[in-house]
Amino acid sequence: MRSVAQLPQVGVAGWSYPHWEGLVYPKVRRGAAHALETLSQVVDAVEINTSFYRPIRPEYSKLWTKLVDANPNFVFTAKLHQNFTHGRKLDATEVKTFQDGLWPLRDAGRLGAVLMQFPWSFRYTSENRAQLLELRKAFRHFPLVAELRHASWLGGEAQGTLIDARIGFCNIDQPQHTAAMPPTALLTSGVGYVRLHGRNPENSVAAYHAGAERQQQHDYLYSPEELAQWRLRIEKFRQFAERTIVIFNNDPKGKSVVNALQLQNLYDPARLAAPPALQQQYKQMLPGFRHVALDPSPGRMAPAAAATAQQSLFQAA
Numbered sequence: 001m002r003s004v005a006q007l008p009q010v011g012v013a014g015w016s017y018p019h020w021e022g023l024v025y026p027k028v029r030r031g032a033a034h035a036l037e038t039l040s041q042v043v044d045a046v047e048i049n050t051s052f053y054r055p056i057r058p059e060y061s062k063l064w065t066k067l068v069d070a071n072p073n074f075v076f077t078a079k080l081h082q083n084f085t086h087g088r089k090l091d092a093t094e095v096k097t098f099q100d101g102l103w104p105l106r107d108a109g110r111l112g113a114v115l116m117q118f119p120w121s122f123r124y125t126s127e128n129r130a131q132l133l134e135l136r137k138a139f140r141h142f143p144l145v146a147e148l149r150h151a152s153w154l155g156g157e158a159q160g161t162l163i164d165a166r167i168g169f170c171n172i173d174q175p176q177h178t179a180a181m182p183p184t185a186l187l188t189s190g191v192g193y194v195r196l197h198g199r200n201p202e203n204s205v206a207a208y209h210a211g212a213e214r215q216q217q218h219d220y221l222y223s224p225e226e227l228a229q230w231r232l233r234i235e236k237f238r239q240f241a242e243r244t245i246v247i248f249n250n251d252p253k254g255k256s257v258v259n260a261l262q263l264q265n266l267y268d269p270a271r272l273a274a275p276p277a278l279q280q281q282y283k284q285m286l287p288g289f290r291h292v293a294l295d296p297s298p299g300r301m302a303p304a305a306a307a308t309a310q311q312s313l314f315q316a317a
Helices: 037-040 056-066 092-109 125-139 154-166 224-238 252-267 276-281 303-313
Strands: 009-013 045-048 074-077 111-117 145-146 168-173 192-198 244-246
Touching: 037 056, 045 092, 045 244, 045 303, 056 092, 074 244, 092 111, 111 192, 111 244, 125 145, 125 154, 145 192, 154 168, 154 224, 192 224, 244 252, 244 276, 252 276
Parallel strands: 009 045, 009 244, 045 074, 074 111, 111 145, 145 168, 168 192, 192 244
Antiparallel strands: none
């Protein structure tokens, strides 16, 4: 149970990015501190994005829960594998394998949601509605949230489907496109979810096509005014949600971490800790933030164990 009831758990998508070295993380992490352990000192949520490509190994999940043990408010979310969402495959063996990686997170009370990310082409039709309900049935033991990028899912029947099936609605911020889902403030289950991809105007169309350069697509820094607008949207449903999770997906140049720190600070002015190099790089965006010590504190994972984790898990998410 979180110590501060109903405050959003704000974080980022992924944590293992080479371009974060020396910016979000020190170039040399003393005591072999794992990147996830470092990040959990400054944000309260991480979306596991590699689960979209491969199932999470249970031993990884168990170790991750230990790495974030010092932050009682920290929560993971995990993207559902693309075979289930894009490939429309629901093989029983694959479902079980994927669930095996989620159970340690759920049993530890660290699983905030499982995100079903659908492409813009996934419109509201009877066939797609049936697929969504099949996924709900297959993963009925987990809190599901659907990211639906096509505006057809704003209709009353579509929203009713989500509510009846207890599937959360992912409120997204994305580049403009024909019939694209606009910014919303909707709640269809106990989990309120927000995912901000950035609004790069030079790449608005590429965001809807496979093969788009990810670094260009997500290279965007939200302004304080844009964050304030999103806070107003979040406030419309936060009081009714059991949990609210906000994920920034604009990772280039550490911008997702910057925006996550800014939004956290809007809710809790005392949250002023930031990675030193990041704070130096974004002084104007993070005024008043102080440097946080990024070394493992007493009681955390021993250096030898952390070194093993660093070697085996750094590329896992």
